[in-house]
Amino acid sequence: MNSEELLAFLAAVGHAQRLRIIKELATGTLYVSELARRLGVSRPLLYMHLERLEKAGLVIGRLELSDDGKALKYFELAPFDVQLNVDTILTAARLDGADAQRDGSGEAGKHSPKGTPQ
16 A cells, blocks of 8 residues: 555545444445435435545445335445554555656655545
């Protein structure tokens, strides 16, 4: 895991609502409307959180058709096992350095203030 992936993971789990989503999905696959009801949040807000979790690789979403032809978006937890310690951070930094060596830029992971690569 490089530093960009590590930061995406930490940002994804660094919100109480997203931790609640992970807790609910730990019980099994749920469709968005059911998950929203369980959490007491709107579907648009839930989708925002699910998108962040999905980009970090923590949840997987898929569309399924119900018997009456309605498209239902289901989410489930992706398998993950992240240990955060000094070695995790050093490994991420080393991977960033290896990426910089490969692309010859010497500036792997460097971003502008808005988060877009320079």
